[in-house]
Structure formats: C-alpha cells, structure tokens
Amino acid sequence: MSDPNQISFAVSFLCSAFAACFAEFCTIPLDTAKVRLQLQKKVGVDDGVGLPKYKGMLSTIKTIAREEGVSALWKGIVPGLHRQCLYGGLRIGLYDPVKTFLVGSAFVGEVPIYHMILAALLTGALAITIANPTDLVKVRLQSEGHLPSGVPRRYSGAIDAYLTILKQEGIGALWTGLGPNIARNAIINAAELASYDKVKRTILKIPGFMDNVYTHLLAGLGAGLFAVFIGSPVDVVKSRMMGDSTYKNTFDCFLKTLLNEGFLAFYKGFLPNFGRVGAWNVIMFLTFEQAKRFLRG
Numbered sequence: 001m002s003d004p005n006q007i008s009f010a011v012s013f014l015c016s017a018f019a020a021c022f023a024e025f026c027t028i029p030l031d032t033a034k035v036r037l038q039l040q041k042k043v044g045v046d047d048g049v050g051l052p053k054y055k056g057m058l059s060t061i062k063t064i065a066r067e068e069g070v071s072a073l074w075k076g077i078v079p080g081l082h083r084q085c086l087y088g089g090l091r092i093g094l095y096d097p098v099k100t101f102l103v104g105s106a107f108v109g110e111v112p113i114y115h116m117i118l119a120a121l122l123t124g125a126l127a128i129t130i131a132n133p134t135d136l137v138k139v140r141l142q143s144e145g146h147l148p149s150g151v152p153r154r155y156s157g158a159i160d161a162y163l164t165i166l167k168q169e170g171i172g173a174l175w176t177g178l179g180p181n182i183a184r185n186a187i188i189n190a191a192e193l194a195s196y197d198k199v200k201r202t203i204l205k206i207p208g209f210m211d212n213v214y215t216h217l218l219a220g221l222g223a224g225l226f227a228v229f230i231g232s233p234v235d236v237v238k239s240r241m242m243g244d245s246t247y248k249n250t251f252d253c254f255l256k257t258l259l260n261e262g263f264l265a266f267y268k269g270f271l272p273n274f275g276r277v278g279a280w281n282v283i284m285f286l287t288f289e290q291a292k293r294f295l296r297g
Contacts, residue, residue, distance in 0.1 A: 023279075037056075040054050137162055177242045179249075
C-alpha cells in the first residue's frame, strides 16, 4: 500500500501546480507591466529625455499593447508556466509535509504561526532554487520591449532564450539573481502561505463562516496584500538583477537603486504588483482548494 504522506504530497503537488499555472496565465499581463515599471530608471532633469514611458499599471498595459501588440503582454508565459509548475507545485505541495515535520507527526492542535512561517520560508527557498532558470528567462523575455527602438531582440522564444543564455553566458548564468530571488520568494512564500493559512483559520472561527469559496477569496486577498508589502523591495532588486546586467551583485543593485532613486524606488510598480499578486493569490487559492476537493473526492 502506498504511503499516505506520499499520496498527500502527490495530490497537493498536482493541485498546486495546476492552480499556479492557471493563475499565471490569467495574470501575466499585470506581471509584464510590473516588470517594465520596475526596470524603468528614474528620469533626471539633465537626461535629455522626455517623461517616463510607463506611468501606471493600466497605462503600461495600454502602451505595451499599442506599441508591441496584445500578445506582448503574454511574453514570458512559456517559462512562466515552467516556473509555476516547478515552483508553485513544490512550494505549496511541500508546505504541509514540512509543517508537519517541524511540529512532529504526533502534534495535536493549531500549528503555531512561527512554524507556518518557517515551513513556508524553507519550501519557498528550495522551490525557487530549482526553478530560478525559468524565472530568469521569463524576466528576460518580458524585458525585451524595454530595449531601445532599433535594437535587435535577443531571443526568439523561451527555448531559444534557454539555449542562448547557456551558449553565451554559461550554465551558471541561469542562476543569475538567485540570492535576491531566494530572499524574495522565501519571504513572499512565507507571507502568502502563512498568512493564507492563518487568515483562513481565523475566519473559520467566526460564527457563520465555512470552508467555502467566500472564505478562500478573503484569505487569498489578505495573503496577496501582505505578500506585496513585505516582498516589493526584493522583487524590484530581483527584476533589475535579471533584466539588467550592469549590476555587479545584489548589494550593488540595492545601493545604486537607493542612492540614485530613493527608497520609494523599491515600491515601483506597487499597484500592478498588488493587482497581480492579489489577483494571482485569489485565483490560485480558489483553484487549488477546488482542485484538491475534486481529486480527494
């Protein structure tokens, strides 16, 4: 007979991978807008250029669609789906087993919040270490439209991007930005999963609330909001490290951004980031909960 824990992990992995891929497909236009805003440098009075090209979420989406076509909003969707299948499946699929391991299989009662946070930090770090190449290629493809007019595009698609990076930069380049990416995804994973877990448990204690779509919706929104507040600074550094090779390392990127553009630069693209992460969390958790019920009967 199969190990029940293995069955539980397999079901959780399949559900979370499917839910994460579905949420990614629905929200990647918002992610593309977020990346463009984060890569956009602050315009100085002596730069000899006009106003910033991108000014907000809706304006950025309209500009990309008008100048590059609607399909450009889904640039990076292939590596994005690769990423979510690996990263989404592992970080969520491993969360409950790791949480159980930390408290012990004999533990009875509500799991302490610090164990939830630690479990999510560990699974987020492990999952993104494996999925970093897919994240790198996604950001590179999304930033293609950020190149000056007339400059030839570097990649024709996701597979070409993987192969070109391997050929021109070496296998280690696929893990460019791993440091800030681990920091970002471990932190955001902790913010998302631990807060979703805690908010959901708290809501279910309120008379009249049940484990249904409405509860999942509220918990997903709470998880998304908390994740964006916590993760925006490392998200900006990660996007710049992956989309711009002029930075020497994570600290160099952080310092130059802070000195040249100020602290608020770390919250560039906050609204599209919240729109994206909030919508992503709602779609993902709703899909995840329904898929889990379907597979478990």
